[in-house]
Amino acid sequence: MKKTHFSEWGIESPRYWGMLAVLGAIVAIAGGAVFYMEHNGHWVTGMTNQVVWGIPHVFAIFLIVAASGALNVASIGTAFDKKIYKPLGRLSALLAITLLAGGLAVLVLDLGQPGRLLIAMTHYNFKSIFAWNIYLYMGFMGIVAVYIWFMMDHRMKPYYKPVGVLAFLWRLILTTGTGSIFAFIVARQGYDAAILAPMFVIMSFAYGLAVYILVLMFAFKVDGRDIGYAIQRRLKNLLGVFAAAVFYFTLVYHLTNLYGTENHAYEAFILRDGGIYTLLFWAGWVFVGCLLPIGIVYHPSLGKTRGGLIAAATAVILGGFATMYVIVIGGQAFPMAMFPGKTIVASGFFDGVNGQPMLYSPTLAEFLLGIGGVALVLLLTFIGIRMLRFLPNSLSDEVADPHYTKS
Secondary structure, eight states: OOOOOEEOOOOOHHHHHHHHHHHHHHHHHHHHHHHHHHHHOGGGSSOOSSOOSOHHHHHHHHHHHHHHHHTHHHHHHHTSOOGGGGGGHHHHHHHHHHHHHHHHHHHHHTSSOGGGHHHHHHSOOTTSHHHHHHHHHHHHHHHHHHHHHHHHOGGGHHHHHHHHHHHHHHHHHHHHHHHHHHHTOTTOTTSOOTTHHHHHHHHHHHHHHHHHHHHHHHHHHHHTOOBOHHHHHHHHHHHHHHHHHHHHHHHHHHHHHHHSGGGHHHHHIIIIIOTHHHHIIIIIIIIIIIIHHHHHHTSTTGGGSHHHHHHHHHHHHHHHHHHHHIIIIIHHHSOOOSSTTOOOSOOTTOTTOTTOOOOOOOOHHHHHHHHHHHHHHHHHHHHHHHHSOOEESOBOHHHHOTTOOOO
């Protein structure tokens, strides 16, 4: 494998500034949506006393989970010393920071009063997983920033691998903490399951890799840089394994719930009677997010094409959003059983009304905020690869594949 050279993104200036202008406009529109919701109050959203986390949380949690997974490409090259992945590490680490920044921006702006974040940062309740996550998120950004520095500065080469291993371990802890937000909520039957923590870890592998693939393919295509079959084959096989692992954890999660009688009503709600949640589970989570990318990746001819890899990554991302919608909103839409076995005659919170889904209709303002988070991720990423040397000049087989031989 030849020495890899890096350079800034060489896209033409008019096209580059045009993309930044479009993304900046989307972020500005999202800011207007935030002002509208904060000025009028959250009653203008589709959220209710029952569903307090809406579409913005779906976007935010997806981006945060994907941030952890995006770093996986760099971790494979550093922590596991796989040489073919090392040229991919810089972009991987950059995406990890920008995805987390975008997710946290949406999360903070959806809290009701963003200024109250200062209270959360100065008054800690360590019995709350949210308090832990403040340290995990900020620590992740700091460690990955140092990781990027050590990647780019040859003088820091002796410390490069230890920091890479630390970043790998920290990202596992971070995603476990994100999954534990739901696993520790014992009042919700759709949550309260220890398996959610490792399931979020494997979901992060799939979603982060899918985002990485699309950004890498786009950046190289626009700039006329070459990606060889060796890199594409490694990435698509990895994506297939992660999609299959998500499907496995999904099966285990729901089969475990079905084994316990107390969860039968919730499982019937998600798997059969939940309307939009049932549709998104089977069509989005299972088919588009798991089975379709697995079929594409391991198809004897389609899996070997660039278009097939892009289609599989896109399917994983779309399925990921459907998954988060079912987990975040579907888990809230199923009413809490405050007094199991009893019926509440009247309650403004719909306590104990078993089997009747709460209606949640996302508003345009909520969607705009979530889309603004995605635009912010792309905006920061494109600025980063334009300003600094994050991209290899070439990922052709001759350059990137350590087992390449001329035919």
